[in-house]
Amino acid sequence: MEPVSEAIAVLKRWQEQGFDITIVTGRPPESVEVSLAWLAKHQISHSSFTVVDKYSRFTTDSTNAISLAELAGRRFCWAVEDSLPMASFLAHQMKLQVALIDHPWNRTDAVHNRIMRCLDWPAIAGATTVFTGGKE
Numbered sequence: 001m002e003p004v005s006e007a008i009a010v011l012k013r014w015q016e017q018g019f020d021i022t023i024v025t026g027r028p029p030e031s032v033e034v035s036l037a038w039l040a041k042h043q044i045s046h047s048s049f050t051v052v053d054k055y056s057r058f059t060t061d062s063t064n065a066i067s068l069a070e071l072a073g074r075r076f077c078w079a080v081e082d083s084l085p086m087a088s089f090l091a092h093q094m095k096l097q098v099a100l101i102d103h104p105w106n107r108t109d110a111v112h113n114r115i116m117r118c119l120d121w122p123a124i125a126g127a128t129t130v131f132t133g134g135k136e
Contacts, residue, residue: 005041006121013125015045022047022076026054026086029063054086068093078131080124084108087115097131099124 015021023046027035036049051065059064068089078097081087084106087098091114098115099123100106111117116127 001046004121008042008044010121011045014128015047019077020047021045022050022074024050024051024052024079025072026057026083028058029065032064048053054083054089063078078128080128082106084111088112091115097127099127099131 011021023039025031029036029051032049032051039046039049050071051063052071053065053067061130072093076094076096078099079087079090080093080099080101081090082101082103087100087106090096090098091112096114098112099118100111100115102117102119115124116130118124
């Protein structure tokens with residue numbers, strides 16, 4: 001799978017501006033090595049990579065994955081998400097501003113006031129400028 005070129009540019013710009021970019025995924029823990037290899041191959045800027053059992057699909061015992069409760073204990077500036085249930089968790093439980101990448105599977109009327117629906121990565125970059133009070 002090829003990466004979204006606009007995403008690479010935005011992530012690189014954020015990292016150059018001093019933001020720590022944490023990639024948080026709900027992929028199974030056994031996918032960590034292949035995911036990190038893919039990120040390296042495509043030179044995708046990030047500071048850390050975290051596997052979270054977002055949907056109770058696997059156990060976090062004896063893995064490098066964390067639970068949603070553990071994720072909720074971490075601090076972030078904002079989040080970019082493509083899952084409406086996860087975006088809602090981030091907005092409600094963690095009180096984060098969330099840029100929700102617009103997809104057919106996440107379109108409903110139930111959206112939190114901390115969730116901004118974005119059509120593409122340039123819109124996400126604009127949303128995060130709003131989230132940070134002008135600093136992208």
